[in-house]
Amino acid sequence: MKLHNGTLYWPNTNSIEFSVESPELPKKQYDAIVVGGGISGCLTAYKLMKEGLSVAILEKGKFGFGSTAASTGLLHYSNDIMLSELIQQIGEKEAIRFYQLCYQALDDIENIVNELPHDVDFVRRPSIRYASDETDVNKLRNEYETLYMNHFPCEFWDESTLSFYMPFKKPAALVTFRDAEINPLKFITNLLIYLQDRGVDLFEGTVVTESSYDNQLVQLKTTTHLFQAKDVVYTIGCEENENAKKDDVIFNRSYVMVTKPVQSNTQWHEKAMIWETKRAYLYLRTTPEGGIMAGGMDEHISEAPVDERVVEKCALKLLKQVQSLFPHLELEVDCCYASTIAESKDQLPFIGAHPTKPHHYYLHGYGGNGTVYSALGSNIISDLIAGRKNEDANIVAPIRKEKMDKLPFSSIA
Structure with missing residues (x-):
């Protein structure tokens, strides 16, 4: 499945030198294997490595050049589904807790960024x-009151x-604070350097063809090697044909445009990230080079x-x-x-154990807040693999409470 087409912006901004140094053969056994070498996979590997586990990441293509390279690097605690709407959907306690997890995930990302060897253009923005x-207008006002009452800065x-x-x-606006922007390709490149330097094995061009559980180990047959691990984590959410079922997940295509740098733009308040209420929404951010990145027009x-003229139009x-x-x-x-x-159709990520x-x-x-979801999800996954109870796991469990008869994805990635 071709995940993007056109001229990506981030590769031309990333001068960090990095090469994958894959072992000739994998270890006889890993504590954990992560399938998928994007931001979700690298954040998960980071958390598992911090647990003291031996970890490998398997990537079917080139690290960071799937969905990550096409990300716009917007990090919000607010989501496509407003808190006031989420309360109606899953209840007040769990909805507020989910928003708290998103807010905390921004701090987690910043803490990880501060450990990395190079700058990744992480900047806090409103x-x-x-x-x-x-x-x-009334919908925005109601969302403001809901956020404010629950101590979110807005x-x-x-x-x-x-x-x-x-x-x-415009008629009105909701402003949220302590959000952030990031260069996703610099972020993942630095993460990979950090992980590889600390013993995480990286394998590119490695496609999982079969998964089973035998002799207390997960057995992964791939196009390159046979891997064994105590646990495996799949982080390849946008691979429609290999991963997700259409009845619970919607796949669209979206467009992104980046302008050439512009002269001083003092009328753009604090270079805030901008989006609108209608769906599909227009969203904007500035770039470190002084351009404007805008996305939207979802189909x-x-x-x-395939035709780049469609992209250009x-x-x-x-x-x-x-x-x-x-x-x-x-x-x-x-x-x-x-x-x-x-x-997902309910606007929440799928995170947790296969039943x-x-x-x-x-x-x-x-969803539109995938990096934040990946950060909060890596905490949940690391808790589950370490055998710790995570009180928040039920909010984003792969099988929702109302659909206990099926999974939203296939059992083999």
Whole structure:
């Protein structure tokens, strides 16, 4: 499955030298094997390595060049599903706790970043979510009140306040604080350097073809070697054909456009990350080089378009939307691409143990907040593998309470 097409932005920003030094043969046995070498897999391997376990990561292609390379690097504690909506869906206690986990995950990511050998352009930013039209004002106000009552840092801006801070007018906005942006490719490259230097074995070009449990060990047959481990964690959420079933997961394609650097943009308040209430939503951030990255125009098609002219046409539409918000800027497309994105129908990730296959675990951070989900999920997985009870695991369990008869993914990745 082709996850993206076009010209990716992040590879041209990453000058960190890194080469995978795979062992000629894997260890006879690992404590844990992680299948998938994106952000989810590397964060999981990091947590398991910190537990003192022997760990290997298996990646079917090149590390970091699946969904990670196409990520826009936006990190929010707020999610595609608002807290007020999530309370209606799963109840107040669990919904608030899930939002707390997302908020804590941002701190976890920052702590990991501070351990890494090179800068990864992690910067704390506010997020501005504006009402696309008047009908969404009350929804934003209700979400603000829900967040504020539960001690999440936020503000509600009316039209005049928003227009004071930004060069565009919208009916209202919800502003959340202590969010962040990151260069996802620099992040994963640094993580891989860190992990490899500390004994985590990395295997590229390694596809799992069969998984079983025998003699108290997980047996993984791959295109290169036979691997054995006490536990295996699958972190390959966007591989539609190999991983997720369509009845619980939606696969779309989304478009991203990055402009050439612009002159000083003092009218962009604190370089806040921006998104809107309507779906599919437009979202924006600045880049360290001074450009604007914008994404959106989601389509109900799972694979990126083969024809790059389609990508370029959508990029011009995104440019027009950005220009309408910042009419004082002279903007020009620098690069653009389309990528596959996955989201669960209930807007929550799938994290936890397979109910019938012993010692098989899953971390699928479906949704627009995948890196944050990966960070909170790696904590849950490490607890479960270490034999510690995790009180939060039931919120994101692979089998939801209302669907105890099936899994949202196949048992073999």
